[in-house]
Structure formats: C-alpha cells, structure tokens
Amino acid sequence: MSATLQRFDVRGLACVVTxxxxxxxxxxxxxxxxxxxxxxxxxLNATGLQAAGQRLRAQGADVRTAVVDVTDRAALQAAFERSASAHGGLDVLFANAGIDAGPGFLTPGNERNPAGSLEGLDEAHWDAVIATNLTSVFTSLRAAARLMKPKGSGSIIVTTSNAAIINEAIVGTPYMPAKAGAASLVRQAAMELARYGIRVNAIAPGPFVTNIAGGRLRNPADREAFQVRVPMHRVADTEEIKPLALFLASQASSFVTGAQLVIDGGQMLGRVD
Ligand SMILES: NC(=O)c1ccc[n+]([C@@H]2O[C@H](COP(=O)([O-])OP(=O)(O)OC[C@H]3O[C@@H](n4cnc5c(N)ncnc54)[C@H](O)[C@@H]3O)[C@@H](O)[C@H]2O)c1
Structure with a gap:
C-alpha cells in the first residue's frame, strides 16, 4: 500500500457515531x-440500531450499540463513558444525529406555507430542532474532548448541512440557525482543541436520500423540488459520503481542522436551469 493510502488507515481506532x-x-x-x-x-431507534449492529457484527466488525437520546445530556455523557471503557478510549466522533427541519415557509411547489411561517411555527418543534441539531453537538463535543484530551489526539466530525451556509425557503426555519450554530461551534472547538491534537471538522451535505423527513427524497415530486436546486440535477446516495468520512476520520486529513466540507452537487453555487 502506498504511503498516501496508509494515511487513510483507521484500523483499531475507537469511534462513536450518533x-x-x-x-x-x-x-x-x-x-x-x-x-x-x-x-x-x-x-434512539432501538430496532434500527439492533439491525445495523447485527449486520456489521456478521461482517466481523467490532461494533457495540447504545440506545440513547442525544438530547439527554446525562445519558449521552454516560454512553460515551461506557463506549470508551469498552473500546479503550475514543479516537473518532461523528456527531451526526439530527431531525427534520419541519415545513419551510414555501412549499416544494413554491406556495406560501402558513405552518412554516414565523407566526405559524410550532414552538415545540423549534425547541426539538435546537436541542437535537445544535445542543446535542455541544454535549457530544464536550464528552469527546474529555476523552480525547488525555490521549492528545482525536478527530471529531459534525454533520452540519449546506443550510448552515445558504438559507432555503422550502426547509424549516429552525434548521437554519441550528446548523449555522453547529458550524460555528465546529470552528470554535477546532481553535480550542488544536493544541491537544484534536481536529474538529464539519461535513455539510446537500440532499441525500435517507429517512429524514419521512424519507421524502424517495418521493418523486419532493425529489424533483430538491433536484432543480442542484446543478448536478440529482440527489445523493449515502454511499457517496463514505470516502469523505474516511478522509476526515483518518490521518489523510492530518492538517485539516475547522473546515466545513460541502458535499452537495454544487447546490451552494446557485440554481442552473
Ligand atoms: N439527508 C439529507 O439530505 C441531509 C442534508 C443535510 C444534512 N443532513 C444531516 O445529516 C444528519 C443525519 O440525517 P439523515 O438524513 O441521515 O437522517 P435519518 O433520519 O436517516 O437518520 C438520523 C438518525 O438520527 C437518529 N436520531 C434522531 N434524533 C435523535 C436523538 N434525539 N437521539 C439519538 N438519535 C437520534 C434517528 O433515529 C435516525 O436514526 C442530520 O444531522 C441531518 O440534519 C441530512
């Protein structure tokens, strides 16, 4: 294997993914x-977690699962500690858990949507998005810093969104400040933790087909509403994020910190009809 490819080696590293x-x-x-x-x-999803854990273990991976709500600070901290005891510390964290933005102030068909307007927004949903998509990133970063500092090394990757950088009318309003806040937290933590050998970066996806928002990108009408905003005129498969994750987790990115790497088919560049 070339010296360059060796830098992507993550064998034996202890990793947490939320x-x-x-x-x-x-x-x-x-x-x-x-x-x-x-x-x-x-x-949070015990059934999905169990299925994923079983499948990865069947492939020979050293994998453990923990049912934990990332908005429960004490439970999350305890889960990090148990994981570190089982896996000999923590080398890599993906702070990724996040929830649906809720309705935008425009529908995908470009109609005004009262449920997504400032007056109509559900306050409980605002609180849930901030707690899950922003505050849990802080809790996760803090837990990781506690575990990584004594080792003097580590890589933290936060899933933000291109919505951290560009606003979008068909995506729910609370998502914008939550993701922009998470991106800012990444930069602040990167500055603070650099001296301890810990790197902190963000991956900012555009539209990926997942189960978020009820898996709406699998619905042709919704998918088209997003695709027209992407110069590559498609949405992405989660397989496409794996190489970027491996890059940031490993020594391949040894001099990269405080970065937000956008993976969105050019959506940030603006619409091309
Ligand atoms: N899919 C996209 O187009 C897209 C675009 C930009 C950013 N993102 C971000 O990517 C991240 C992952 O989203 P996804 O699209 O894979 O969605 P997903 O719904 O497929 O997966 C999210 C997972 O997080 C879990 N989760 C939600 N709330 C939780 C909580 N309180 N505690 C523990 N687990 C919780 C869910 O159970 C689910 O398994 C999120 O932060 C999301 O905002 C997604």
Missing part, C-alpha cells in the same frame, strides 16, 4: 467498521 441507525450516520458507521475501526453506534 444517529447511527439510519442514513448518513449508518454510512459513517459502515465505512469505519468496514475499514477495521471499533465502532459504537448511538441512536
């Missing part, structure tokens, strides 16, 4: 497990 039962988090867990890392999968 929101690992489905979609992008499952892809992170799969690519790390396939390449020999020891992976702890955290998720």
């Amino acid at each position: 929101g690992a039962a489905s979609g992008i988090g499952l892809a992170y867990a799969e690519v790390m497990a396939e390449h020999g890392a020891r992976v702890s999968l955290f998720d």
Whole structure:
C-alpha cells in the first residue's frame, strides 16, 4: 500500500457515531467498521440500531450499540463513558444525529406555507430542532474532548448541512440557525482543541436520500423540488459520503481542522436551469 493510502488507515481506532441507525450516520458507521475501526453506534431507534449492529457484527466488525437520546445530556455523557471503557478510549466522533427541519415557509411547489411561517411555527418543534441539531453537538463535543484530551489526539466530525451556509425557503426555519450554530461551534472547538491534537471538522451535505423527513427524497415530486436546486440535477446516495468520512476520520486529513466540507452537487453555487 502506498504511503498516501496508509494515511487513510483507521484500523483499531475507537469511534462513536450518533444517529447511527439510519442514513448518513449508518454510512459513517459502515465505512469505519468496514475499514477495521471499533465502532459504537448511538441512536434512539432501538430496532434500527439492533439491525445495523447485527449486520456489521456478521461482517466481523467490532461494533457495540447504545440506545440513547442525544438530547439527554446525562445519558449521552454516560454512553460515551461506557463506549470508551469498552473500546479503550475514543479516537473518532461523528456527531451526526439530527431531525427534520419541519415545513419551510414555501412549499416544494413554491406556495406560501402558513405552518412554516414565523407566526405559524410550532414552538415545540423549534425547541426539538435546537436541542437535537445544535445542543446535542455541544454535549457530544464536550464528552469527546474529555476523552480525547488525555490521549492528545482525536478527530471529531459534525454533520452540519449546506443550510448552515445558504438559507432555503422550502426547509424549516429552525434548521437554519441550528446548523449555522453547529458550524460555528465546529470552528470554535477546532481553535480550542488544536493544541491537544484534536481536529474538529464539519461535513455539510446537500440532499441525500435517507429517512429524514419521512424519507421524502424517495418521493418523486419532493425529489424533483430538491433536484432543480442542484446543478448536478440529482440527489445523493449515502454511499457517496463514505470516502469523505474516511478522509476526515483518518490521518489523510492530518492538517485539516475547522473546515466545513460541502458535499452537495454544487447546490451552494446557485440554481442552473
Ligand atoms: N439527508 C439529507 O439530505 C441531509 C442534508 C443535510 C444534512 N443532513 C444531516 O445529516 C444528519 C443525519 O440525517 P439523515 O438524513 O441521515 O437522517 P435519518 O433520519 O436517516 O437518520 C438520523 C438518525 O438520527 C437518529 N436520531 C434522531 N434524533 C435523535 C436523538 N434525539 N437521539 C439519538 N438519535 C437520534 C434517528 O433515529 C435516525 O436514526 C442530520 O444531522 C441531518 O440534519 C441530512
């Protein structure tokens, strides 16, 4: 193997993925497990978690699962500690769990949508999006910093969104500040933790076909509403995020910190009809 390819080696690394039962988090867990890392999968969804854990173990991976709600700070901290005891510390964290944005102030058909307007927004949904998509990133970063600092090394990857950078009318309003906040937290943590050998980066996806929002990108009308906003005129498969995850988790990205790597088929560049 070339010296360059060796830098992607993650064998034996202890890794935690939050929101690992489905979609992008499952892809992170799969690519790390396939390449020999020891992976702890955290998720609320016990059934999905069990299925993912069994499948990866059947492939010979050293995988454990923990049913945990990332918005429960004490439970999340405890899950990190149990995982570190079982896997000999923590080398890589993917803080990925996130929930649906809710309705945008425009429908996919470009109609005004009262349920997504500032006046109509459900306050409980606002609180849930901030708790899951932003505050849990802080809780996860803090737990990881506690475990990684004594080792003097580590890589933390946060799933943000291109919505952290560009606003989108058909995506729910609470998602924008939650993801922008998570992106800002990544940069702040990267500055603080650099001296301890810990790198912190973000992956900012555009539309990927997952189970988020009821798996709406599998619905042709919804998919088209997103595709027209993407210069490559398609949505993505979660397989496409795996190489980027491996890059950021490994020494292949040894001088990359505080970055937000966008993977969105050019959506950030603007619409091309
Ligand atoms: N799919 C996309 O198009 C897209 C685009 C940009 C960003 N993202 C982000 O990617 C991340 C993963 O989303 P996805 O699209 O794979 O969705 P998904 O619904 O397929 O997977 C999310 C997983 O997180 C889990 N989860 C949700 N709330 C949780 C909680 N409180 N505690 C523990 N686990 C919880 C869910 O059970 C689920 O297994 C999210 O942060 C999302 O905002 C997704």
